[in-house]
Amino acid sequence: MPKKVHQSSIRKALINLIMLITAICLSLSISISTYLSVKEQKQLIISKLVILSEIVAFDASNSVINDDRQTEEKRLKSFDKIPLIKNIHIYSIEKKSQQPAFFISFNAKKTPPVPLKIDSINELKTPNIINDHIELIRPIYNNKELVGYVYMRGSLESLDDYIKQKIFIDILLTLLILVVVYFIAIKVQKRIAKPIEQLSMLLQGVSKNHNYDARAPATNVKEITALSNSLNIMLTRTQRQLKRHEKDKEEIKQLNQSLEGKVNQRTIALREANQELLATLERMHQYQTQIVENEKMASLGQMVAGVAHEVNTPIGLGITSSTLLRDKLADVRISFDEKKLTSNQLKRFIDEGIENLDLIYRSLNRVADLISNFKKVAVIQDDGAKTHINIHKLISDILISIHSELIVKKPTITINCPTDLIVQSKPEPLQQIFQQLLLNSIIHGFVGIENNKIVIDIEQAQEHIIITYSDNGQGVDKTNQTRNFDYLVTIKRGERASGRGNALV
Numbered sequence: 001m002p003k004k005v006h007q008s009s010i011r012k013a014l015i016n017l018i019m020l021i022t023a024i025c026l027s028l029s030i031s032i033s034t035y036l037s038v039k040e041q042k043q044l045i046i047s048k049l050v051i052l053s054e055i056v057a058f059d060a061s062n063s064v065i066n067d068d069r070q071t072e073e074k075r076l077k078s079f080d081k082i083p084l085i086k087n088i089h090i091y092s093i094e095k096k097s098q099q100p101a102f103f104i105s106f107n108a109k110k111t112p113p114v115p116l117k118i119d120s121i122n123e124l125k126t127p128n129i130i131n132d133h134i135e136l137i138r139p140i141y142n143n144k145e146l147v148g149y150v151y152m153r154g155s156l157e158s159l160d161d162y163i164k165q166k167i168f169i170d171i172l173l174t175l176l177i178l179v180v181v182y183f184i185a186i187k188v189q190k191r192i193a194k195p196i197e198q199l200s201m202l203l204q205g206v207s208k209n210h211n212y213d214a215r216a217p218a219t220n221v222k223e224i225t226a227l228s229n230s231l232n233i234m235l236t237r238t239q240r241q242l243k244r245h246e247k248d249k250e251e252i253k254q255l256n257q258s259l260e261g262k263v264n265q266r267t268i269a270l271r272e273a274n275q276e277l278l279a280t281l282e283r284m285h286q287y288q289t290q291i292v293e294n295e296k297m298a299s300l301g302q303m304v305a306g307v308a309h310e311v312n313t314p315i316g317l318g319i320t321s322s323t324l325l326r327d328k329l330a331d332v333r334i335s336f337d338e339k340k341l342t343s344n345q346l347k348r349f350i351d352e353g354i355e356n357l358d359l360i361y362r363s364l365n366r367v368a369d370l371i372s373n374f375k376k377v378a379v380i381q382d383d384g385a386k387t388h389i390n391i392h393k394l395i396s397d398i399l400i401s402i403h404s405e406l407i408v409k410k411p412t413i414t415i416n417c418p419t420d421l422i423v424q425s426k427p428e429p430l431q432q433i434f435q436q437l438l439l440n441s442i443i444h445g446f447v448g449i450e451n452n453k454i455v456i457d458i459e460q461a462q463e464h465i466i467i468t469y470s471d472n473g474q475g476v477d478k479t480n481q482t483r484n485f486d487y488l489v490t491i492k493r494g495e496r497a498s499g500r501g502n503a504l505v
Helices: 010-066 069-081 157-209 222-265 271-308 314-337 343-365 367-372 391-401 427-445
Strands: 085-093 100-107 128-130 133-142 145-155 387-390 412-416 422-425 453-461 464-471
Touching: 010 069, 010 085, 010 133, 010 145, 010 157, 069 085, 069 100, 100 145, 157 222, 157 343, 222 314, 222 343, 314 343, 387 391, 387 427, 391 412, 391 427, 391 453, 422 427, 427 453, 427 464
Parallel strands: 412 453
Antiparallel strands: 085 100, 085 145, 128 133, 133 145, 387 422, 453 464
């Protein structure tokens, strides 16, 4: 029983694809924009705090020199109106020890005091962000003489509010764009899916009712319009051929009636001619039989060629089917012109024509599934987890599993690999690689069964291993070397070779 192929709707696939791409692009752009905005806003807050600390340092120089704590305390209270600033310390330089000492401090309302930062002066000369606060220290100069330091601690609450507002706006904008893109995607999928459904219904009607007068309308999709034109040409030629056949059938009937009268009148005179005619007809029958056999071989060759091309796309298969039907029409016409047309040949032509139309119909029904899976042909879906693998044992197990294939060419296989070499990887891809390389040597490399050699060298290079696979086969022709790893490329089609091995490797 053939494996059931999962089918999906082209409508759903288009909408999902457009929405996915839009969502990814929006996520990336919004993430980058938010990151840069937050970074810029944080830099603005730091710059503002630096400027304020420079102002405090400039104003506090006279107070520190004159030891005027009361004036400086009144000046610092004015910072209550600036939500950014939470704590301010002013340190003076003692004349004797030349060490900083506490001079005065400021704490915003509902803000607890912070410990003295005398030991962290050098560290805080560069603004430092701790949790949701920024700390920095700036020197106080009087006529280029260092007289003290200003410590300032600011809050990042405004940055948090900015981030929340930014995220809220971005979410609203994202939802709005996704809604708009969803409606656009619906219109796009209608534009593509509707013509395909119309073509499918048309072909279904032609196949069921033999209504060759039907014609596929033009669409707004260039490729589907080209397919419709080809289908219309095929239907037109089929209709003409059927009409011509009816006309020829009537003419043959009339000629037969006339011939019967002449035969009755000239029976004796034409007896010898009839004998010769019978011999000629016998030879013609033999020639006709040979022609039929040739047509069968030609049909078989076309079918094999079609299989060899692996039916690249359903649309291509539909065009190939229509071309094949056109060729059959030409063969029937040649047979008719040469007076070799038989009822069996005509019946076979009609049966094959219906089969070709059915094939086109089935191909169009599969087009949605083939489009969604176009880039996934012959790809191993390996979701296994990594595990510890003994390379030597893995190769030995593979040789045992394909022993029946290897014994055909009887190669001598040499494995240069430490028996205790363990790697952490996924076993399925490695197994596929070794198996395809070995089968490639058996099918393509070796011609005879003598002196066939395969060498597998494996060596460890720090955290990696280097695998060198070689055989003494006939090699790859220069004309095929550039396409050696292309999908479905092989020189031995029909001999267990599908053209997928090197592509998988």
